[in-house]
Amino acid sequence: MRQTIDGVIIRDLVSFEDQRGWLMELFRHDELDADIHPVMSYVSATRPGVARGPHEHTDQTDLFCFLGPSLFRLYLWDNRPRSATYGNHLTLEAGEGKPLMVAVPAGVVHAYKNIGTEVGIVYNAPNRLYRGEGRKSEVDEIRHEDDPGSPFKLSD
DSSP: OOOOOTTOEEEEOOEEEETTEEEEOOOOGGGSOGGGOOSOOEEEEEOTTOEEEEEEOSSOOEEEEEEESSEEEEEEEEOOTTSTTTTOEEEEEEETTBOEEEEEOTTEEEEEEEOSSSOEEEEEOOSSOTTSGGGOSOOOOEEGGGOTTOSOOOOO
16 A cells, blocks of 8 residues: 655646647646645756755645656655654656646655656746745755765665
8 A cells, every 4th residue: 555645635637638739737726725825836857867856845835747758756755743644755656648746745855856768847836935035035945865864765
């Protein structure tokens, strides 16, 4: 049985196709709690074999959409001592052939790695502004990838 992590939302993304191409809803305000409504968004490209993370946020929820054209392995660890699922670890694949939206709450350590053969695109719509209003605040991140003794390791 696959472990779960309290507060992590995983939804399949559905593509609606016709003669013009396709359309995919990434998120809807009426399907998300108000405290995780996005306030900004960005798109990143990750080369094959490259990982981003592991890191966590103290206040921010990330709302990732893995669309393709490559495949990603997503790693999640519940690092919140007061959580009912504290210590749980979840690994899943998303992207090409399995587009997913994954909301990752504050305190959940996360990383993803492009395990495909093409550059992969990831869309993120976090609920906090990067570096705050006017980019004047500290970055809300604990970067575990910079710690060689970190317990948060990516297994292939």
